[in-house]
Amino acid sequence: MTTIRTRMGDGHAVEMTADEIRSDVVAGTEDAADRGRIPALTEQECDWLVELFCRSDRVVGVDQGHEVVLTDDGSVNALYGAQSSSGVGVPVSREMGIRVYERAFCMDSMEVGHPDYSFKPVRPIVALEQQAMESTLLSTIVPMYYGAMPNLALYARPDGPFPNPADLLPMGKIDEARAAQEEAGEYCFRDMVYVAKKMWEVGADGINFDTTASAGDVEFLATLRAVEQVAGSTGLTIEVGMAAEFVLGMHGKVAYQGTRLAGLYPHEQVKLVEAAGAHVFGPVVNTNTRRSTAWNVSRAATFVKACSEAATIPVHANVGIGVGGVPMCETPPVSMVTRAGVAMVEIGKADGL
């Protein structure tokens, strides 16, 4: 029987028959539908994905006219960090790296970000970051975000002043853990607003709140509040990119505009991000390393499609290592990265990646 060479979620090569791929595509979309309580992909969409994974092309692309906006986040870490050896990749400055992304890699918008990549450590050096932003703006054409992570965990001991909920919760100190998160969230909110306003002063085009809710629902709340404040006081384009497919309930009770944040999936997250005043939303769907890429891409496309249908702002799906159907390995195979990207656009109806 003819088999197709494809990949597992951990990047390993695997030979599958067309029937096995179809079975995984159907199982993947059904899993997303079940978890997110959203519609599964139609039979035609599943057929399309099966065909995508059965094609022999190593690299695939969207149909002409379906091209979408491409943005690189995480600054240029992927360029000057070597993914395969965790060492130095191409030893270029941030500004040079960004210009390479713009002029050689054809990114439609880019991001300036500090290697620490969290708002808290940027606050004390924001004047230096303003200089970097201004200098980059003068030498580039594409829209330029400043990007960093809310990263609420940095506000808890030993990295910050507040008790660590990861220490308190196992001891049953639930009220204390919730109070500590709420206090930390206030400082996180202030740092995000402070840095955003400083970037607006030097002419940044946008601010990217990246990997939002990595430490759970309180971090998501702090970010939504920051979005509201920044939208109301600057002309920055605001992007909110998520950390995972559902909001982790480390607190469990916090709400925004009456909606409990814990447990929200992308199609629900985007409505709150819109309400806060953001302009672009970046949904994340996690990759399961034990399932095939066909299963993962089908699942991710199902979540992103539901998100795009619910959204009134552009949806820029995260398609990178371990998210958006891309395998979780240091250098994901281009065959799978391009298939994931195409599926997010053609099936998920994403406006950008």
Next chain:
Amino acid sequence: MTQQELFDAAKAAVVAADEDQAVAVAQEAVAMGLDPVRVIAEGFTPGMREVGDLFERGTMFLPEVIIASEAMVAAVAVLEAHLPADKKEKKAGVVVIGTIEGDVHDIGKGIVATLMRVYGFEVHDLGRDVPLVSYVQKAREVDATIIGSSALMTTTMMGQKTLEKLLKEADIRDRVRTMVGGAVVTQYWADKIGADAYAENAQEAVQKALELVAG
């Protein structure tokens, strides 16, 4: 109330994280003269399993999981008083867990530690950025059955490989089972370094740990 109805009520009390109700069901079971072992195994334990499933699906949250586990502990305490000495509930195993040296990402590891406690493991959480030798020292000190290590970065996952080597050099590798996890870790990595188990998420980590101690 029939026996099956009581089992269902026990499960529902845990899923609802209702300690008063869980204790009331346990007292009712004692009054009915039911076997406490069966009440735990067929009522409260399935409830806790469902709690774990709901957490993994994002419909129940960490504080609620902890309150549910406290409800189960309180109910089991009522039932244990009526157990023969040889059937008193024993701890599932002794776990030493931590995030590998150089890595400060410990939210996921903390959730795994919490769920393991919920399932009856004695857990010694070493925290984050844990020197590799500390795992070995703590495992010796508490006579660990499982050592769990987490790594979120490709730079720190190498520590999991070194830990396997240190455990062999300390001559305790054959006495403990090792588990690895973290965002960048895969089953392939676990196989490559010789770890005994890998888990994709916290709920699976508990199931793997239970399988490891069951032999």
